[in-house]
Amino acid sequence: xxxxxxxxxxxxxxxxxxxxxxxxxxxxxxxxxxxxxxxxxxxxxxxxxxxxxxxxxxxxxxxxxxxxxxxxxxxxxxxxxxxx
Ligand SMILES: [Zn+2]
Numbered sequence: 001x002x003x004x005x006x007x008x009x010x011x012x013x014x015x016x017x018x019x020x021x022x023x024x025x026x027x028x029x030x031x032x033x034x035x036x037x038x039x040x041x042x043x044x045x046x047x048x049x050x051x052x053x054x055x056x057x058x059x060x061x062x063x064x065x066x067x068x069x070x071x072x073x074x075x076x077x078x079x080x081x082x083x084x
Contacts, residue, residue, distance in 0.1 A: 049066050
């Protein structure tokens with residue numbers, strides 16, 4: 001099972017930490033797109049990412065990093081996630 005982390009200001013946050021409807025909606029959306037990305041298989045190695053992390057100062061300004069089998073998988077997923 002892939003690991004998905006969301007970190008705000010370096011601290012891991014979970015859906016239960018969200019205080020407002022807006023925060024909950026942003027968090028739900030972030031996790032949904034990360035789970036979608038987690039299903040993508042590397043065309044060369046037929047493997048999915050090992051870990052996807054979202055880091056940022058707020059849920060609205062996240063930068064994604066992907067750990068996987070190779071730079072192809074990592075690059076494709078990071079680029080895809082940045083556009084969402
Ligand atoms: Zn690969």
